[in-house]
Every structure is written in C-alpha cells, then in structure tokens.
Amino acid sequence: MPLRMVRNDITTMRVDAIVNAANESLLGGGGVDGAIHRAAGPQLLAECRTLGGCRTGQAKITGGYRLPARYVIHTVGPVWRGGRYGEKELLVSAYRTSLELAVAHDCQTVAFPLISSGVYGYPKDQALNVAVDTIVAFLQDHELTVYLVIFDRAAYTIGEKRFADIAAYLDARYTQDRQEPTSFSMASAQSVPDGLNEALAMMDESFSQMLLRKIDERGMTDVQCYKKANLDRRLFSKIRSDIHYRPSRATAMALAVALELPLDEARELLQTAGFAFSHASKSDIIVEYFIAHQNYNIFEINEALFAFDQELLGG
Ligand code: ADP
Secondary structure, eight states: OOEEEEESOGGGOOSSEEEEEEOTTOSOOSHHHHHHHHHHOHHHHHHHHTTTOOOTTOEEEEEOTTSSSSEEEEEEOOOOSSSOSSHHHHHHHHHHHHHHHHHHTTOSEEEEEOTTSSTTOOOHHHHHHHHHHHHHHHHTTOOOEEEEEEOSOTHHHHOHHHHHHHHHHHHHHHHHHHHOTTSSTTHHHHHSOTTHHHHHHHHSOOHHHHHHHHHHHTTOOHHHHHHHTTOOHHHHHHHHHOTTOOOOHHHHHHHHHHTTOOHHHHHHHHHHTTOOOOTTOHHHHHHHHHHHTTOOOHHHHHHHHHHTTOOOSOO
C-alpha cells in the first residue's frame, strides 16, 4: 500500500508506529527525538535505558506510552560527513530495518520523520530521495501505509534547481492562461454546462473501461498499475469492478501518470471522469510539467506538489 507525504508534527500521528531519529545511546536528544520523548513521557526513557543503545543503521522498538502511536521505533541515521563514508547505505538501512521491525510487530501504518536531515546534516533533498526510494521499494512486497512526515518548508527538500524549474514553468503557464483563457483546448471543456461532460463520457468508454483497456494495451498487470499510481489495492478493485466508478481528481491523475500517458491521452482519460487539465490550477500545471518532461515517477511528482502546497496524487 501507499506512501503518503504529510506536513505534521510526528508526535501527533495516529498510526501503529512512529519512527524516532535517535542517537546511538537511545537516551534522548534534541530535534524530533526530544519532541517524541516529551510527548511520550518519562516511561519511554525508562524503557530506552533497558535497550543498551543502538548501532547506526539499526533499529529498536518500544511502547508509545502517552503518544497516540502504539510503538516507537528508534533508529539511528548516519551523521553526514560529505557522502563518502557509507552515509547512504546506512540511511537506507535505517529505513529498512525500521520497516522490517514494524512488519514484525504487525503494524499497518508507520510514520517516519526525515531521518538524519536535521542535526545530522544529511542534505535534505538527498535525504528525501533515499527515504522515498527505500520506502517505495519496501512497499513493492509489503501491504502497509507509510507516512513521511515533513516538518520544514518543503522547497528545501526537492532541491533548489527543480523547485526553480517548476516555479518558472508554473509562472509562464499560470499567468498566460489567465490572460488568454481560450487559448488552451481544454478550456472549452470548462465552459460546457455542468453534467454534460459526464453525460458524454457515459456514452463513450467510461473511466474504468478506458483505464482497463490501456492497462492491457501496455501489457501491465493491475498490481503494477496501482503500485505505480500509489493507490491502495481496495480502491483499485472498486474501480475495476464498477464500470461507472467516478474517481477523485487525484486518483484519476495518478492513474494517468501510472500508465505513462502522453498529455493528449491523459486529457482524454481525465475527461471520462469529468476532469480537465486546467491552467487555472497550479497542481494540473505541475503534473503537466512532469508529463512534458516524460517523468512519470509519481513520488517525484508528489514531492513537487508537496513543495508547492498542492494536493498530492494517489488515493
Ligand atoms: P537527525 O539527528 O537524524 O538529523 P533531527 O531530529 O535533528 O534528527 O531531524 C530530523 C528531521 O526531523 C528534521 O528534518 C527535522 O526538521 C524533523 N523534525 C524535528 N521535529 C519534528 C517533529 N516534531 N515532527 C516531525 N519531524 C520533526
């Protein structure tokens, strides 16, 4: 099941386990570690004292005490020393061992902070890439929901260059469209009376029918498709079994991305669900930017949407 990026204080997350970016002593520290210990109360430290510390890249589990989460998984990320000292492998290992521990304790929902990206100095954009890649790889063969909790301004996390590129793309299109609202073909879809689009879509292939046909044409399996779309298996089954299923915009967009549709086909698919790519929507332009660059990585798209405070794609 999927990865969700959220902006939150991890101590408030109602999940089975939250992950703590601890230090090797496990006896508390600053940053997220301090916040977790404050929120959990002194019993957490008492249990941590019994654990005998934890090596970098490893993880240990305790109760959550006063936290809404049932467990705290304490992992130790690497201190950044320039990138040539095995930092990446250790960070991957911190995420992996935490996820394995969560599964071993039957957790279905787990929330991570961006490990090592604070006092430990790992560059935030790289820390985010490692987090997303490692979690997504793990989710390929495990059914759980993982939250990546981002505390700081997200512009830092996707890297300055990409942020600036998207901002420029957005700027050009967002303004242009407001000045010339009719210059985009999809603008016409917006001027059609309410309900007519749906009526027309019903006459043609439905969203579900077009989706399933395109999955077959691409030789994909259902699982490949919903994983690539960052969707939940149950949601996908609903779409598959109901030919008149009306997906949300975020779901429809996610599936267009998963199918790697070029822009015109993406528009066609969205239209069957009553949506258009609108240049009055920042979020649509950001997705369009990625499609135009033939980048169909939904997690990268979501990182960018997140950085611009837009709703994420997926279920
Ligand atoms: P590390 O020592 O592993 O770098 P830090 O606690 O210094 O750990 O920072 C890790 C990340 O956690 C940073 O990106 C920081 O902004 C973030 N963070 C700090 N407090 C919280 C919190 N309450 N909830 C979620 N993330 C937090």
